[in-house]
Amino acid sequence: MRQSTSPDPQPAQSGQQPAPRRENSLRGIGLVLLGGAFLSSADAVSKLMAETVPALQITWLRYAAFALIMLAITLPGGIAMLKPRRPKLQLARGIAVTVSSVLFVSSLRYLPIADATATSFISPLFVTALSIPLLGERIGWRRWTATIVGLIGVLIVVRPGGAGFQLAALLPMLSASSWAFALIFTRMMSATENPVTTLTWSAIIGFVLLSLLQPFGWQPLTAQAIWLGVFVGVASTIGHWFVILAFRHADASLLAPFAYLQLLWASIFGYFMFAALPDRFTWLGAVIISASGLYIAHRERLRARGPLTRD
Template sequence: MENPTKGILLLLAATLCFCISDVMAKILGAELPVIEIGWFRYLTSVVMVVAVGLRRGDLRLRVNKPGTQLVRGVMMVTSMLAFVAALRFLPIADAAAVGFVSPLLITALSVPMLGEVVGIRRWTAIAVGFAGVLIVIRPGGSTFHPAAFLVLASSLTWSVASILTRRLSGLDNPAATMLWTALVGLGVLTVVVPFNFVMPSPGYFALNIAMGAVATIGQYWMVLAYRHAGAALLAPFSYVQLLWATIFGFFIFATLPDTMTLLGAAIITASGLYTVHRERVRARARAV
């Protein structure tokens, strides 16, 4: 049964979890390799997903599209690694702002990957959104850092994973998809982590586990949110993560986005919201 208010609250809680996880990853990145941070995150996720699945008697590994699940898992872990690597060098709010180009990329990628038709209005919104990205990262400017391209790479791979999620919807159980995501990520990183492992202190070990737990809880709450409310309703509220990122950036890292970053973030947000609006209009037109 749909409960829009509950869905919105769950999504807001999920965005808070994602931001807290990013803060922890940024702190960990000052001392530990990115591969190791990712490995701990996926290890924790596997343990939690398996534990919950066993408790509920709903532990599912069999899927209809294992190849698609594998590619999706690789895209997800690549996205996570690129974003965590970028957090070493970028203020958390700047990284979050650029990261929100994902909805625009998903719209663009839906053309070749899903065969959807995107009209001139949404293509214009995509172009304007990328102009906002350029305002945030300012290539060639004194504040530019190449790590911004890592965020773009993270957004691109996340967008591909999101498109694949659409393909899997209705074919594979969401719990099975979540387990596959965790297992693929853990499997990939387990191969390479021995070459990058640094023994963490007890404090950093605990922080790694906490980061993985918070991120997994956020993913779970996000799934629940979309069960209680539609994507068109929830999409605007996902941008609250930019607010969380700004608040945490100020109080924990003593950083605030400058005027140009705020302008670029506003343009990216407006473009994303307009794209959501146009998709809602098209959905209504098809339903008539």
């Protein structure tokens, strides 16, 4: 799945000492760009599969590979790596991430990859709104203004009422809102949980949840579909891993603009695999959404430095 603009926070202690931060801006930027390429390739293959395979099965195959990879990483470190300190929040985050993945993959059957990716960039705006009831944060007029501007960008991409509008355009927005809940839960756990532990539990919870749903819409899978699903799982896991590593080498304020370049990767894969290019409205809306998200990230960075008289 996409969503490389807001990765897990910096590592915290949970079973093992996290790797130390090593400042290397160029390496961080390179990792973010590579992460976006892997995530977009996973989205492109998911769209290819969506023509014949239900979204629930595509996501299930992805989570099967995701869970196997994360267990292979964590199990050698002992059971302490799998022991969460906030199990309820881990469960809530795992469900939110899974729902977000299913909704986004569902949208790919009907929408160009670039349109779905551009719309999904709205997740930081949902985080701003959810921070009030869930985190008790005070949101000032600057961030509210940026949120409204971002919503205008989404309307430009989706163009409700236009000749090309379809209800499937709402799926990436719903996916982004579910992802925003996941980010809020991640923030609530950031002081106590290691990102590796969090990723592992998200993989396990998603795989179990999707496995329970398979009997309700199962259809036989070809060998090609299985291998493509495995590719989606491996590529998306590598993509998210690269993004997490990137934030160990550079600040979020530096990396955020490069994370939004995932739209370019989505456009490249969309063109070569489906002969589809985003139109001028998608580019305009994406620029507006990205600018509002970057401004919100800038205000978050200023808040982290100290109290602001006006937010």
